[in-house]
Amino acid sequence: METNILYTHKSLVEKSKLGDRNAQYKLYELYVDAMYNISMRMMHIKEDAEDVVQDSFIEAFNNLSSFRYESTFGSWLKRIVINKSINQLKKKKIPVVPIENQMYHIKEDTEDVPPDIDIKNIIKGIRLLPSGYQKIINLYLIEGYDHIEISEILEISPSTSKSQYHRAKKKLIEIVKTL
Amino acid sequence: MDNFEKYIKENKALFDVHKADKSKLWSNIESGLNKPDSNTKTIKLWSMPLFKVAATVFIALGLFSLINISLIGKANKNTQNNVALQELNDINSHYKGLVAYQVKLVNKSTQLSSEEKKEFLSFMDELDIEYELLKVELQKNVDSERILEAIVINYKKRIELIENLLEQINSSKKLDNDDVYTL
Numbered sequence: 001m002e003t004n005i006l007y008t009h010k011s012l013v014e015k016s017k018l019g020d021r022n023a024q025y026k027l028y029e030l031y032v033d034a035m036y037n038i039s040m041r042m043m044h045i046k047e048d049a050e051d052v053v054q055d056s057f058i059e060a061f062n063n064l065s066s067f068r069y070e071s072t073f074g075s076w077l078k079r080i081v082i083n084k085s086i087n088q089l090k091k092k093k094i095p096v097v098p099i100e101n102q103m104y105h106i107k108e109d110t111e112d113v114p115p116d117i118d119i120k121n122i123i124k125g126i127r128l129l130p131s132g133y134q135k136i137i138n139l140y141l142i143e144g145y146d147h148i149e150i151s152e153i154l155e156i157s158p159s160t161s162k163s164q165y166h167r168a169k170k171k172l173i174e175i176v177k178t179l
Numbered sequence: 180m181d182n183f184e185k186y187i188k189e190n191k192a193l194f195d196v197h198k199a200d201k202s203k204l205w206s207n208i209e210s211g212l213n214k215p216d217s218n219t220k221t222i223k224l225w226s227m228p229l230f231k232v233a234a235t236v237f238i239a240l241g242l243f244s245l246i247n248i249s250l251i252g253k254a255n256k257n258t259q260n261n262v263a264l265q266e267l268n269d270i271n272s273h274y275k276g277l278v279a280y281q282v283k284l285v286n287k288s289t290q291l292s293s294e295e296k297k298e299f300l301s302f303m304d305e306l307d308i309e310y311e312l313l314k315v316e317l318q319k320n321v322d323s324e325r326i327l328e329a330i331v332i333n334y335k336k337r338i339e340l341i342e343n344l345l346e347q348i349n350s351s352k353k354l355d356n357d358d359v360y361t362l
Contacts, residue, residue: 019213028205036199049197054204058211117186119193141187142194173183 006069013073017064024061031074032057035081041138042085044127052088056080082143082153089131097154098132098164117176125176133168140165263323267314267330274334281341290348299344306337 009030015023035056039049060067060077067076089096126134139145139153140161147161154161285291285299310333317326 021209021212024212025205028208029201032199032201032204033197034195036204037195037197040197041194050200050204053199054207054211057204057208061208062211062213119187119190122187123194123196141184142191144188144191169183 006072008072008074010069013064013067016061017067027073028057031077034074035077038078038081038143039085041126041142042082042135043088048088052081052084056084059084078143079153082139086135086153089135095130095132096135097156097160098130098136098168121176121179122172124179125172128175129168129172132164133171136161136165137168137172141169263317263327266323266327267317270327270330270334274331274338278334278337278341281338281345285341285344288348291344299340302340303337306333306340309333 012023012027035053039052043049086096139150147158150161151158313326313330
């Protein structure tokens, strides 16, 4: 079953490897919105997000021969988008990991979140978090990476990723409650 | 995983709130893509190490033979020229003295009028010009054998002319002598 998932859009990928422009466009159409949203969550600025998406698709199609179905095409492409976004943020000197003085003192007891919480408020709440917290929340909760993958992406240890995530989540809940 | 996390993961799709400008992004992407491969698979021979070695050897051999040919050609040309010049010298030493001696005889002859001498010498001058031209041709080394032949013919013509002239002189001498005896 897992193998089948890995080979999603195999024929389009194989044709794209040979430079078939139609197949490349079909793949692009299938993934562009998802990639754009990932990039927007990371970059927040439309033009920056578009640049990242463009560069990611160009890199993906030009290096498609190195794609060997070790993951799905979507997750391979997503990783390119994430890495490019992180690089762009670093160039702009925007923190991608929480820095010490940004850390909030969190109460030890966990507070329950109201069950009918509006997703829009969560999106708004994430935007109100410090940049480093935002990245870790996005990568773990929305993009679905585990702490080992996040540690690779952000070049931190998995335990740092874990502790930072918990702090970020608690802060997010605090913010969402006030909205 | 707590309820908050579960809630977000279940509603992940709701976080995708943006729409990409597909046509604008694609036109920028397309301009950055590599040109499509042709349907036939291309084997890049020049990227194979064996081909590189073979090409190097081939070029080296080519250069060597070119240099060799030009050197040998030059040497051959020189030897050919030398042989031709040697032959010319031989011809000159054989005929020049002969012609000069006979011309001297003609000049000395008292039985020829100055007009006859002038006419004869003008023929000789023409042959001289022809000889000089042949000498220039010989240096060009087009067909040295034929040119040398022509030079010999040139000399022979001079000798023939002189011989004819001398014969005429002698015959007239004979006539004069006969006259004497008749008298």
